[in-house]
Amino acid sequence: MSTWRLALRLLRRDWRSGELTLLSAALVLTVAAITAVGFFTDRIDGAMQRQGGELIAADLVIDASARIPDSFAAEAQRRGLRTARTLSFRSVVLAGNASQLVQVKAVDADYPLRGELRLQAADNGPERPATGIPGTAEAWVEPRLPYALGAAVGDTVQLGEARFRMSRLIAYEPDRGGNFFQIAPRVMIPLAAVEATGLVTEASRVRHRLLLAGELADIDAFIAWAEPRLPANAGLIDAREARPEFATAVDRASRFLHLAALTTLLVAGAAIALASRRLVERQTDAVAVMRCLGAPRHLLTRLFTMRLLAFGLLASLVGCAVGWLAQAGLAVVLQDWFGSDLPPASLKPVAVGIGTGLVALAGFGIPPLLQLAEVPPLRVLRRDLGPPRTSVALAAIGAAGALTLLVFWQAGDADLAWKLLAGVGAAVLALIGLGALLVWLAGIAARHSRGIWRLGLAGLARRPAVAILQTVGFGLGILALLLLAVVRVDLLQSWQQTLPEGAPNRFLINIQPHEVAPLRAFLAERGIDVGGIHPMIRGRLLAIGGEPTAPEDFDDPRAQRLAEREFNLSFAVAPQPDNAIVAGAWWPGADAPPQFSVEEGLAQTLGIALGDELRFWVAGQELAAPVTSLRQVQWDSFNVNFFVIATPALLQAQPATWITSFHLPTSREALMPELLRAFPSITLIDVDTLLGQVRGVIEQGIRAVEYVFAFTLVAGLLVMYAGIQASLAVRRLEHGVLRTLGAGRRQLLRSLLVEFTAAGLLAGLTASLFAELTGWVLARELLGLPFHWNPWLWIIGVAGSGLLIGLAGTLGTYRVLVRPPLAALRQAG
Incomplete structure (x- = not known):
């Protein structure tokens, strides 16, 4: 108990002195982002369940x-x-x-x-x-x-x-x-x-x-x-x-929300690591005094562990409270869509938030703080000994372990977790490598420069470890801001464009073969554009790969339903524009031999693989052909799509009805009675309401993601601030010496601008590259969206990063310049 009392007393002293401010801000932000998404997804899952329930008039049938x-x-x-x-x-x-x-x-x-x-x-x-x-x-x-x-x-x-x-x-x-x-x-x-x-x-x-x-x-x-x-x-x-159209939109909304929370977690973790290093520097003197008074290393290690545990619990609870308030704000933002019947959140995210805070603090913060036990007692007399050298391997293992655990825990998706970890790992390694390159080039350039350029570039070369650490921190901060831009401008825009304003809202089915040409002409005369009129043949799946299929052969309820129902089959010469071949190859033309193309989700559910022979019962006869391609279908486009498509050689001779879809503006509703009088056997299906539901999910999902990404924005600014603070102690002594030797404040201020701008330009260049690559991977591999390279991202990322970090770094260290040099030298001595 005496050790706990001492640990709590020291923790209270640290808080009053302001030494924990930066670390607590980073930890609270991390927990708040995770719990806000946790609380909200708890509520939104129930709400989206009810939105989906409108399609079946219940939650379950x-x-x-x-x-x-x-x-x-x-x-x-x-x-x-x-x-x-x-x-x-x-x-x-x-x-x-x-x-x-x-x-x-x-x-x-x-x-x-x-x-x-x-x-x-x-x-x-x-x-x-x-x-x-x-x-x-x-x-x-x-x-x-x-x-x-x-x-x-x-x-x-x-x-x-x-x-x-x-x-x-x-x-x-x-x-x-x-x-x-x-x-x-x-x-x-x-x-x-x-x-x-x-x-x-x-x-x-x-x-x-x-x-x-x-x-x-x-x-x-x-x-x-x-x-x-x-x-x-x-x-x-x-x-x-x-409905697959609705499920796709809901799934993407959920993935975007988790992506926003995980990005905040990754960036805030860097802020925790930088803040912990700053705390080590400020705790060194106190630890040296305790060592002189006889405190053994094991006691110091235990004290710091207890202090961090108590601090982690308190900061995590505050983060949970902030997260709860944030999700309440998010619920207000989306009130128009969900109405007043948004279900309450459970307490599960509180446990998740506390666990996240403690794991993040343990992985990112404890390794550098444990090195404090190695402070020599001689530090009391010799201030030049500095803080203990942090074990790079221990810090890297701790951070990597915590990061991996948290990402896999929070992602809920192995693909998302691996892609994020790989992207962040590559970005950090690239930033470290480019930081080392910057230090080397700065040393060479400093020897061939004069005035403030020499002073600023030499500042990078004199502190290689600090310069590399700052470059990594700046790069991650800028990467967070640029990822926010990529998600907001590119990915969310691409998601919204999957369901444009002109998306089909009417289906015509039961079109007889002799009505196809007259119907096409009827719609064309009235300016109605149809993407195509497609044949539809009913068929029951009999066997996969030579093995008969029956509902009882499958454990998955969806697979059981698919096995007992009739499929709507079609044939085509070319795949539709919103279909992407993800495995195998599409047939070369209309005269291709019998074969099938299967939607990848259906293939996964029923265990269909490339090369498997599918056998269907169609119009009183069995038809069989191999599967030669798997397709990814953009179901939320609301175009006519099919799970299974065959070559014309296989199904063209079978009895078929035809189906099409088109967009009908509200102002032209009077056209429908005219169409039904001209073609009385055709059935009109109005999906405008369902279309509105899917569009509502997309629009409100975008607003939710933008709201959650505000945490990422704050985390990016916080990690840049932590990077600036990381070198303040060293700069205080350096500037005191330079002021004593005659350097003026204006000259030192300009040298700082050179130093931080150079680091910012390099960090911006690396962050721009990895923001584009991350956006491309997320769009193509995870979210199934088109991605377009954005040249403005590079211009804003590189130039904006140099300007932002140059100004922020200079202003953040200005207080070092205004202190009298004697005070800085006395504090260092």
């Missing part, structure tokens, strides 16, 4: 071809989850002599659990939210159904043995976006009215759904309970995997 046992709903309710049931089937409605195939959807009173069911006025007035579900003898229908029947809203239709009045028009269903290819118009009735229709029997083809909503942790716990108990005819649909 059990989908089955037979009635779902009541035990699942009972267990969900026991766990605090809300539930609703739906039932869907195809049938025919009658209105007088007219009939129409429809998709009937029966819902209970709690539908929907997520999202909003909206109705449209019969006179094309504004949409409004539904306040419930249809009444017992009511049916809500899609606007195209009355047109197809030649009826009007308010008329009565026959469905099976029951009659329903078409009382409302459905403008939007939250879970209709999850399936674009429902050709028949929708008819919604209450679940209680299904029995009266007489259409649902044990032999009927019906889809039953149990919808569930609640907290993310409760949903995950229910999934773990339900998966082993699901009937063979049932599967789970998670809101987080509802």
Whole structure:
């Protein structure tokens, strides 16, 4: 206890003297950045889960071809989850002599659990939210159904043995976006009215759904309970995997946020290391006195360890508090999107933040501070002995170990962790090498220069270790600022451009082969640009690589669903512009022999590799061909895309319908009735609402990343400040001697400007190079975005770095110049 009391007393003295200010700022910033992202991603995961839930009207859905046992709903309710049931089937409605195939959807009173069911006025007035579900003898229908029947809203239709009045028009269903290819118009009735229709029997083809909503942790716990108990005819649909377009945007937002936090961690770690070195210099005299008074080395080591542990805990708690306030601010920034229903954050990020702070302090700060135990007692009499020489190997191992542990812990993605570590390691090695080169060149140039140029360049050559350390610190600070520019200007802009304002918002499906040319001409005459009209053939996957496929062969629920469903296949001569070949090669032309190209995500899920033969059941016959390429598909472009594409030689002779997409401005909505009258068999799918959801994720994700990168900006400035402070003690003595020998303040000030500007130019050059390389790697390999080299980054990076560091370094050391030389010499002596 006496050792702890002494450690706390010394810690209090250090704080009052201001010796811990820089170190505490760096540590608080590190913990604040990590916890802010941790708190916010805790909340945003729940919010994004709910945004994805709008696509399936719930957070989780059990989908089955037979009635779902009541035990699942009972267990969900026991766990605090809300539930609703739906039932869907195809049938025919009658209105007088007219009939129409429809998709009937029966819902209970709690539908929907997520999202909003909206109705449209019969006179094309504004949409409004539904306040419930249809009444017992009511049916809500899609606007195209009355047109197809030649009826009007308010008329009565026959469905099976029951009659329903078409009382409302459905403008939007939250879970209709999850399936674009429902050709028949929708008819919604209450679940209680299904029995009266007489259409649902044990032999009927019906889809039953149990919808569930609640907290993310409760949903995950229910999934773990339900998966082993699901009937063979049932599967789970998670809101987080509802649509690839939405999932891609959410995944990129999450990666950008973690990238921002990790960049702050890396740069702030350098500030911790520099601040620790400064603390060693300022603690040297106190340690020497303690050694003279008989303090053994092991006691000093224990004291410093205890002081750092107590300091680390206090600074980490402050960092957690700052992080909590920061995420609250971020939630306010994004309030317009998430609304007031943003779920609260858990306390898990507090433990993560404290652990991060202690590991960062241990790795970056303890190695140089432990060297204080080596201070000789003679230092009390001989000030020229200076602080103990820090073990470069110990400092490097400690920093590298802490950095690796923290990056892998925080990244949640091995690719992101390795790429960041490799990039930062290469940048640090390059900065060290270029710093040594700068010192060597400065020594040569100083011998051939005069006046302030000789004095400034000689200052670099006299202190090679300090000059290299400063170059590394300046370079990392500038790299942080330039990475902020790369992410903000290049990567985020590229992300936003993946979903431009003119992205397709209408799909036309069920186009018959003889309608392709007339439809193309119809749209062209009216100035509607379609990227292409693509064939679509239904096929069921039978075998992969000669092995038959069945849902029970896969553990992954998504793979099970894929194995039991029919695929929408297509054929093409060339890949689409938003498809990139990542393995293998595309076929050379239209006469290429039978082969397949598969989307890489599907290949990974089902275990498909290049060279595997895929066998499909298509239109009553088996078709087989090898996989010769894997594609990366930009799903959030909203263009028509397919998981599996074949050569024309394989599928061209098969019966197909065609599909296309295009952008329709709001001002031209009146064109759609004209199109449907000209082509009555074509089905129009409006995805404008889903498009708005994805665009909202992107726009709000960009704002979130910019907010979190503010921590990186502060970390960059902090590490540059720490680099300037690293040489103050040595400069105090040097300038005292030079002032005594007759050097004027103005002359010394100009020499400082030369010295710091030279270091800044070199640091800026290296930082610009690695900022561009890091941006390119992140864009191409991690985020799947296009990247364009930015010449302005080099101009601003090099020139701006020289100017910024030159001015900041000169102003930061100005107080050394204004001190009387006698005071500096007395303090050094």
